[in-house]
Amino acid sequence: MMAVQGVANPHETPALAFHDVTISFQTKAISSPVVRNATLTIAPGEAMALVGESGSGKSTLAYAAMGDELNGARVISGRVEVSGIDISTLSGPKLQRLRGGKVAMVPQDPMTSLSPSLRIGRQLYEVLSLHHGLKGRPLEDSASEALRLVDLTDVPRILRSYPHQLSGGQQQRVLLSLAMAGQPGLLILDEATTGLDVTTEARILELVGRIQRETRTSVLLITHNLGIVRRFCQSVAVIYFGDIVEIGSVEAVLNHPAHPYSRALLDCIPPIDSHITGQMLPTIEGAIPRRTDMPAGCLFAPRCQRATDVCSERVPELRTISPGYLARCVYAEDELASMLRSPRDPLLNERDSSSVHRPIPLLEVKDLVVTYQSGRNRVTAVNKISFSCNRGEVLGIVGESGCGKTSLARCIVGLIEPKGGQIVFDGQELTGYGLRRPHPLRKSVQMVFQNPQSSINPQHTVEQCLMRPLVLYELVVRKKRRDKVVELLESVQLGSEYMGRYPHELSGGELQRVAIARAFSSDPDLIVCDEPVSSLDVSIQAGVLNLLMELQQKNKVSFVFISHDLNVVRHVSNRIAVMYNGRICEMGTPSELFVPPYHPYTEELLAAVPIVQVGVRQRKVIPTGNPSRYTTTTDTPCCQFSGRCPRYLGMICDKSVPPDKFTHSDRHLYCHIPLKELESMEPVLEKVVE
Known part of the structure; x- marks a missing residue:
């Protein structure tokens, strides 16, 4: 078996090398391989991505590189080398020094990785003391320098802080500083940016790239986001159910994939013109x-759509297709020659608001205010925003973490109570908490949450979860309730065999389908979707998005669709509202929002979106100013974005609320910059003729 050779100098020792590695989980009943005969090499200073669906073995390989037997996984054959050292020969103190000194990891969730009971400074001191033997003032200085390396300001405060006192982006930077404190030669990022919004993700990756260039650190990036692979990495390995099926340069694999699985993953990603072409997303049929x-x-x-009898007879070899490019497919050359993408089924209509005939407002939000009390301080999460959502319309809401999206969603469905303003639904005012609302209103407004594991009762079967709304709202007579549950399951492409299963027996995609079925079970008029696909693989995400759109159009339901993924929001929405620090700064159709004139914040968001599609030019926008200048919304009359706006005009931005540049009801852009200047902006995203 061969591997991609990323080592420019053949005499240079690879930062990481897997030599025909097989990893297995040992149980009482069976020994099940989770990685089979994996061979790959990462050169010093190289950034390689490892991509694949959940359960494919990505994290298992990463922990093997750390010498960590994750959940009972064991290397049963082959060899793992870090900087030329066979880690199977290490144990005790030697293995401890390798972790952090030669190889370090930044995991996905900082809140489960940072000790909640220790201050950040204490955690940094431990790493620096272990790997560099520092004490006293040199130890404190090195800890401060480690935080400055990852562009954290107000270092004394952060050193004194506990993890919960920092934002998500700050926590991830602290994790990165902990990983780099030991000056490792290899940095493993295990879905390290998955939970971050696009601008924070872009800053973290840009920071890692700068550190990598300055220190010549190698990086293994584990992700299911192919857009950041194109932006950050030089090479990529695609893994499917424990088999590495394709290895090559990023340009080769993402532009001309030779394995059907790689191509299928790319096809699942919404193209930048999907809102115009009106197409359903291709999906990967079946399951692992x-x-x-x-x-x-x-x-x-x-x-596989290309599979023949030959494919079922033997395991194909990982073979060279061209120098440095390997694929595990007997038809790799044919796949490489065929550049046609999978066919896309049309949607029922175009996603722009023009497809919503004779718009009739269903939901009207007027001057809504949501505040939280933090000790003696009052934090305004939503600051006097107004908008409407029409019948049968999908209204997308995008913005960074902390901009007020989820607070707005929870206020609409009655999970929190607003401090001011008005929410009118179908001519009736929605006041107070949901439990105080009349049953007809409660059943008409439903919600799909981001994490179905925390929103579905783990002690109830699927049947009990779906039966509850039917009983609560008396929608179906007793003898027909089971039939209705089966109908709901079939509507989300699950069968009656799921009725007796518990949430832990379902995959993430299956559980989100159950959550969607529960939301539709009360025959609602409005569904609020709060990040419903952000934690899903691209293949599962495509199927869930198709399902949501089919059900939405079939049932003529309105959606308020909240996400920080602009690709997804653009694909599903008729109109989009862009939120920043509790206020709407721009609103329009996807066709209007993704071309000039932009609000400067929208411009920054578009520049941060990871683009994987071939033939798209993306203009770089360098953020300026101080991002923490307006970290919480206030009642001060100003533009909330002025503290970090690259087009800042001066005192007018700090002292007065920006006016709306448009007069008609569907298009809004709140900015002090003259409209002609905004219209003259160069497009951020632009299709190019190859």
């Missing part, structure tokens, strides 16, 4: 096989 029932031949064959 059970480890107790693995196919005899190619593992992807049961889901």
